[in-house]
Amino acid sequence: MLKIPNKFASPLIILLLISVSAVAGEKLNVVTTLTDFADIAKQIGGDKVEAFAIAKGYQDPHFVDPKPSYIIKLQKADLFVHGGMDLESGWVPPLLEGARNANILPGAKGHVDASKGVHLLEVPSGDPAQLRAQGDIHIYGNPHYWLDPVRGKQIAENICAALSRLQPQNEAYFKSNLEAFTKKIDAKVAEWQALMQPYNGVKIVAFHNSWPYFDERFGFDIVAFIEPKPGIPPTPKHLAAVIDQMNQIGVKVIIVEPYYSKDPCNLVASKTGAKVLELATAVDGAPEVKSYLDVFDYNLKKLIAAFQQIAEAGNNGK
Amino acid sequence: MFQQNWRQILFSLFSFVIAFIPARELQAQAPAGRSAASLNPAISVIGTFLGTAASAEAFRKNIDLGLHEAEFSFQAYVDPYAKADFFVAFGRHGSNPLAAEGEEGGLEPALEEAYLTALSLPYSLKVKAGIFRSAFGKLNLSHPHAYPFADLPAAYVNFLGDEGLSDAGVSINWLVPNPFHYFQELTFEFTSASAESRSFAKAAGNKFLYLAHLKNFFDLTENATLEIGLSGAFGPNDLDGHITKLGGLDFTYKWKPLRRNRYQSFTLMAETIFNHRHEAGGARVKSKGFYGFANYQLAKRWFLGGRYDYAEFPESGERHDRAVSGVLGFYATEFQKFEWQLGRIKPAGQDGYFQILLRGVFVIGAHGAHEY
Ligand SMILES: [Zn+2]
Numbered sequence: 001m002l003k004i005p006n007k008f009a010s011p012l013i014i015l016l017l018i019s020v021s022a023v024a025g026e027k028l029n030v031v032t033t034l035t036d037f038a039d040i041a042k043q044i045g046g047d048k049v050e051a052f053a054i055a056k057g058y059q060d061p062h063f064v065d066p067k068p069s070y071i072i073k074l075q076k077a078d079l080f081v082h083g084g085m086d087l088e089s090g091w092v093p094p095l096l097e098g099a100r101n102a103n104i105l106p107g108a109k110g111h112v113d114a115s116k117g118v119h120l121l122e123v124p125s126g127d128p129a130q131l132r133a134q135g136d137i138h139i140y141g142n143p144h145y146w147l148d149p150v151r152g153k154q155i156a157e158n159i160c161a162a163l164s165r166l167q168p169q170n171e172a173y174f175k176s177n178l179e180a181f182t183k184k185i186d187a188k189v190a191e192w193q194a195l196m197q198p199y200n201g202v203k204i205v206a207f208h209n210s211w212p213y214f215d216e217r218f219g220f221d222i223v224a225f226i227e228p229k230p231g232i233p234p235t236p237k238h239l240a241a242v243i244d245q246m247n248q249i250g251v252k253v254i255i256v257e258p259y260y261s262k263d264p265c266n267l268v269a270s271k272t273g274a275k276v277l278e279l280a281t282a283v284d285g286a287p288e289v290k291s292y293l294d295v296f297d298y299n300l301k302k303l304i305a306a307f308q309q310i311a312e313a314g315n316n317g318k
Numbered sequence: 319m320f321q322q323n324w325r326q327i328l329f330s331l332f333s334f335v336i337a338f339i340p341a342r343e344l345q346a347q348a349p350a351g352r353s354a355a356s357l358n359p360a361i362s363v364i365g366t367f368l369g370t371a372a373s374a375e376a377f378r379k380n381i382d383l384g385l386h387e388a389e390f391s392f393q394a395y396v397d398p399y400a401k402a403d404f405f406v407a408f409g410r411h412g413s414n415p416l417a418a419e420g421e422e423g424g425l426e427p428a429l430e431e432a433y434l435t436a437l438s439l440p441y442s443l444k445v446k447a448g449i450f451r452s453a454f455g456k457l458n459l460s461h462p463h464a465y466p467f468a469d470l471p472a473a474y475v476n477f478l479g480d481e482g483l484s485d486a487g488v489s490i491n492w493l494v495p496n497p498f499h500y501f502q503e504l505t506f507e508f509t510s511a512s513a514e515s516r517s518f519a520k521a522a523g524n525k526f527l528y529l530a531h532l533k534n535f536f537d538l539t540e541n542a543t544l545e546i547g548l549s550g551a552f553g554p555n556d557l558d559g560h561i562t563k564l565g566g567l568d569f570t571y572k573w574k575p576l577r578r579n580r581y582q583s584f585t586l587m588a589e590t591i592f593n594h595r596h597e598a599g600g601a602r603v604k605s606k607g608f609y610g611f612a613n614y615q616l617a618k619r620w621f622l623g624g625r626y627d628y629a630e631f632p633e634s635g636e637r638h639d640r641a642v643s644g645v646l647g648f649y650a651t652e653f654q655k656f657e658w659q660l661g662r663i664k665p666a667g668q669d670g671y672f673q674i675l676l677r678g679v680f681v682i683g684a685h686g687a688h689e690y
Pocket of ligand 1: 062143144208209210230
């Protein structure tokens with residue numbers, strides 16, 4: 001029980017009570033590492049949240065600089081959402097430690113690991129001490145899971161649970177938004193899979209291993225990477241091997257993330273007649289990509305257009 | 319050596335308890351969920367190789383190559399309120415193996431840093447207690463293996479010490495609220511002044527070293543940032559407690575386009591240290607040191623930089639060291655880098671000479687995040 005002396009109420013306590021009541025009516029301040037999480041938080045939180053993403057959509061999520069200005073954002077956050085799986089381990093820890101915000105530290109109510117409950121791919125087996133010999137491998141598995149919209153539903157569920165924890169009075173509202181979001185995804189996934197149906201098993205080449213969740217969902221097949229190992233820049237020898245492989249099995253599409261140099265891809269394309277497609281890995285990864293669903297609309301549209309063009313060129317050639 | 323460290327630890331723990339008690343009362347919060355595996359602290363080992371060749375006759379050896387330092391770090395959250403960091407290094411002293419003396423033996427162990435950080439204090443405070451690198455200037459807070467050059471600038475060596483300034487005590491750090499919402503951080507430290515440094519020394523009685531640092535950080539554009547820091551230190555320089563005052567001004571401009579931050583960047587940094595020293599018999603010394611450094615990223619893994627050094631001495635503003643160096647950096651991965659440095663060194667009162675430094679740094683284990 002809190003006892004406040006009637007006449008000599010501590011100014012500090014009054015101040016505290018005023019600020020607490022003010023916060024209750026305000027929007028929840030959500031800070032996320034990636035733009036996709038911010039967009040999902042907005043869709044679930046609706047007008048009850050304000051969301052800010054630290055990494056820009058066209059930025060490499062592995063290598064964001066922990067600028068002190070982000071500490072100011074985190075200091076005022078009610079909820080912090082990150083991808084987990086040590087994707088952001090190079091830049092999130094100094095920001096969290098600098099933020100002096102106990103509400104968003106690991107284990108606190110306002111700390112969300114978006115990967116919770118997500119079925120992960122490429123979880124490495126074998127001796128962890130040998131892992132880095134394979135390049136920039138993530139010990140918990142491939143961290144690019146938000147590129148599968150079905151797994152996106154789990155991310156939304158995690159965010160919904162956290163928002164409900166912080167504002168139990170709005171739980172019903174968050175849950176109904178979650179339901180609407182889930183329904184929208186289910187409908188869109190059916191539509192996208194139907195569009196991709198004719199291209200099931202088409203072989204393509206990618207720059208970095210960002211796409212295992214994306215290709216698993218939409219049925220094409222990544223046969224090689226421009227990077228010899230994740231995070232290791234391409235060598236002429238490796239590129240020559242990729243060119244050989246592409247020419248042998250007739251691969252005509254190379255996909256690349258917005259933040260990597262296009263030079264090695266263009267070089268390989270010039271020797272194989274392939275098309276280089278820059279795909280979005282997150283919301284704002286391209287100017288047209290404004291929402292989580294746009295990521296898939298944009299990427300699949302680009303891929304399908306390229307597949308169609310190649311098919312037509314093939315027919316004309318005959 | 320170790321005895322000295324234990325005294326420092328006890329002093330720090332005592333100070334920490336004082337600083338820490340209110341935090342426990344103010345914060346009530348669910349403890350962090352932990353699995354058995356995460357109970358182990360994050361461990362990493364950083365190895366530094368250093369090769370040196372110099373054209374000066376004066377050195378005992380003028381070509382040297384070897385393991386310069388092996389640093390072990392252990393870092394973990396203690397509980398929901400605090401984090402602990404330990405750095406133990408086996409190394410040679412000083413950044414230049416040729417200049418140091420009496421190190422024919424193996425690598426000496428030293429507790430470089432050992433501190434607890436309270437993370438959940440009210441009023442935007444953060445408190446650190448233990449042995450730590452002092453918040454003076456820009457470079458001093460980070461470990462030398464993280465620097466983009468192979469040796470410490472002469473101003474640091476002359477005024478702060480061969481490896482920079484670190485000491486045992488308490489550091490209180492406040493995120494200053496301001497109407498413009500830019501990052502402004504005020505650090506206040508009081509430490510025992512017992513660690514090795516050129517400007518300060520342990521005095522008889524309770525004479526501490528007091529230090530303050532104000533860090534201002536601005537986003538100029540999405541791709542460019544500016545940091546301006548002000549530092550001041552005040553502490554005894556001899557057994558009788560004569561005082562040295564150090565002032566510092568640091569400036570760091572970085573350009574790093576977000577979309578291409580792995581391929582292109584440019585950094586310009588400069589620091590000045592001002593010294594005002596009182597000596598026995600009423601003598602006063604005023605002196606200063608400066609360095610300026612520019613670093614341009616040539617390609618994803620290649621950096622080219624240049625540094626100018628000018629440094630007077632704590633005891634004299636009449637004499638000065640000067641140096642000009644060029645450094646080529648190759649950052650193979652986040653876990654391994656090399657620096658080749660060619661310098662023209664002109665020590666005070668001696669002939670100038672050329673020096674080549676070759677440094678390799680590698681890390682295994684949980685790799686720590688980099689400060690910006
Ligand atoms: Zn990756």
